[in-house]
Amino acid sequence: MSQSAEKINLLGLSKSKMEEFFESIGEKKFRATQVIKWIHQGGVGSFDEMTNVSKALRTKLAEVAEIRAPEVVYHDYSKDGTRKWVLRLDGGSSVETVLIPEGDRATLCVSSQVGCSLDCSFCSTGKQGFNRNLTAAEIIGQLRVAILSFGPVVLKSDQRRVTNVVLMGMGEPLMNFEPVVDAMSLMMEDNAYGLSKRRVTLSTAGLVPGIDRLGEVTDVSLALSLHAPNDELRNELVPLNRRYPIQEVLASTKRYLSHCADKRVITIEYTMIDGVNDQPEHARELVHLLREFPCKLNLIPFNPFPNSGYRRSRSAAVERFKEITTKGRIITTIRSTRGDDIDAACGQLVGQVDDRTRRSEKYIPVVQEVSAQGS
Ligand code: SAH
Secondary structure: OHHHOOOEEHHHOOHHHHHHHHHHOOOOOOHHHHHHHHHHHOOOOOHHHOOOOOHHHHHHHHHHEEOOOOEEEEEEEOOOOOEEEEEEOOOOOEEEEEEEEEOOEEEEEOOOEEEOOOOOOOOHHHHOOEEEEOOHHHHHHHHHHHHHOOOOOOOOHHHOOOOEEEEOOOOOHHHHHHHHHHHHHHHHOOOOOOOOHHHEEEEEOOOHHHHHHHHHHOOOEEEEEOOOOOHHHHHHHOHHHHOOOHHHHHHHHHHHHHHOOOOOOEEEEEEEEOOOOOOHHHHHHHHHHHOOOOEEEEEEEOOOOOOOOOOEOOHHHHHHHHHHHHHOOOEEEEOOOOOHHHOOOOOOOOOOOOOOHHHHOOOEOOHHHHHHOOO
């Protein structure tokens, strides 16, 4: 791994950056499309496999560049079909990525950082602190790993193995702006994964300057982690709120929507914590707050982790909450808890491998997947 550190990893290059790369080595721009297709649709891990590229160029590429995805350390299946991969990154840290099949959809939950600096009180990722940003290659590499785990064949649009991507894994995506935007552009690039912008969702805790900047460069779907109907409570749950209070965040997400050509709404995420934010008065306050705001509401039962100090809301409280918000004309859904038997549910991703002896017994080695990616 480390011997190739000076080579440029083509896996994470957006189309425009790939074109710049080819120009920088004195080659024609159209090579970018060719190579992007090979890497992301062909799933190749070496230049030798690129049969429509001349031998001379392949040799040149191998000298200066590489195609390298994070290494799969292990993966696990939940009894509900959810899959989780733990990926080792350069430098030794690791991240987790989760695939959630549901009917004819399969949603991949992708991480953007190792750890997180925001320290939301109910999130286990925040408790581990911040380690580092992921590179674009490490972000798109998660999608590659998930797709190639089904077999190293060229993708056909009618048999997608991953239909949706949500940046709801570890980290705050807007705190790792450029790599996240580059990776998302590959997710949507026709010559790569070709997902529609409605099927790529970035979730943020409400970093206002990041939301504004995002609106200038893309129009992916946006989810906002709100979790509270007023600033006092939100300050406690999401410390970032002290810097960017609710009204400012809502205003920035509205600005974001105004950049989108088609009609969109913001997904409001609301983690339901027993006795903390799940009472009928919270629901009523939320209805008042979000009246006239273009959104749909997704209630997420809190997923417990050791020493969180919180409990999951009772299902009766979640149902009651939903009744009130629905009556208040907010389209409301309850997120089914998936993958919690393998610690793959929201807020349970921590990406550490060494202190989890209890679970290590269950991990299935994935030698095949690693070789299939050619990394
Ligand atoms: N930083 C981004 C993306 C990561 S969190 C954000 O805040 O949106 C992805 C979603 O999982 C967020 O809505 C987050 O609040 C939620 N979440 C975090 N911890 C959780 C937990 N313990 N139980 C349920 N949902 C949780």
